[in-house]
Amino acid sequence: MRLGIGCGWRASLAAYIQQRPAVTFVEVLAEDLPAHGPLPPALEVLRERGCQVVVHGVSLSLGSAEGLDPRALEHLCRVAERVRAPLVSEHVCFVRAGGLDSGHLLPVPRTAASLEVLVENVRRAQAALPVPLALENIASPLEWPGAEWEEPVFLSLLLEQTGAQLLLDAANLYAQSVNCGVDVGRWLDAAPLHRLAYVHAAGGTRRGGLYHDTHAHPLPAPLLPVLEALRARREIPGLMLERDDRFPPAAELDAELAQLARTAGLPWEGGTGEQSRAA
């Protein structure tokens, strides 16, 4: 499946995306959409023009040793059905533990026990979901003690045992290279790129000596070499921009999407959308 160039669908970007026929897929946050009742009409307009809608979850907590929250899984399934998603994605992380919700994607230890929990939870999610699942690497300045594997090897084991696909977040990988000294080339060499479904790119900023993947700043220049290094190893089937806040003028988003398309070797035809069939 080839997704092409995409953009994270947010209510504030709905009008922008609607006028960009070159955007061939969007990613919606499962938590932003209702399981019942009306969906945003703008999404229906996109679907009608052939734009694919991938569902992305942030609260399933696949790494939780306490197991999955059936309500979160049920919601993810319903939303995936409602938008007829070709694919659902989630993170290799935990969100909840001990009755607390961190509201954030937290790292899991890279140990055999943690891998076993992830495999079990991922299989359970796959059994419930109507479409394939892709798993994303997160950014975390925190490292658990006692890691038994490097992150790309851990991801390979997880995907091998579950058959899940890879959602590679290039900005998270860049953050890991800045904050934790990860070598991007070595990481990519060891990662399960043959399972690559699509790629995330986003902006961030440096604060307090750390790089923060904020989704609220322009793409950092050093992100492009990360994407080039990926493309040198594997064709990029889909690449999307995540922008969640401090939305810039349309021209700035156009420039970022065009740059991503060029870097990934993906089409960005008539990007600014004179031929838009927007309703």
Add this chain to the structure above:
Amino acid sequence: MSNPARRELAAQQAALARALLGQGPVPGGFNAGRVAAMAETLAHKRLHAAARAWPLLARQLGDAWAVRFAATCAGTPLPPHHGPLLDGWRVAEVLEGEGLLGPAATRELLGARLRFRRGPEEGLQPRTGAWAWALARSAEGRCLALRLAGRTFSVWLPGRRAPSPPPPASSPPT
């Protein structure tokens, strides 16, 4: 997996979550500086998520939003469902109790009350009935809202700024 191994991992995850939410010490083996940095990121994210869920309330408070939020929500755990909505709801209710809720934020609170009921514990239950009503007290008076057949109606009630319990509707306007 054996239950003890799973329980141990669950306990380790809970300990890390507590540390990151400012409710426990840094677990052994973690870099304390990095835990503190991440805890700050989490707090910042929670504050902004609530402001996004309550744009009118956040606009009314302006720079005071962070102070009000810290006083109301910082000591309480983020609820597992509808966290940002519930966080802002708590701030709105504090202002409502003080008679400081502006008209726009009052409508925002009424909108939340028409969609959800505050459960017996900390959660929010969707109000799925065909109709619902809600009442909120603003700086300027009380407002009654009604949701019926998918439409929302609201009306400002006569009466002065009401202490709790509300005075009779015949009270003269201030």
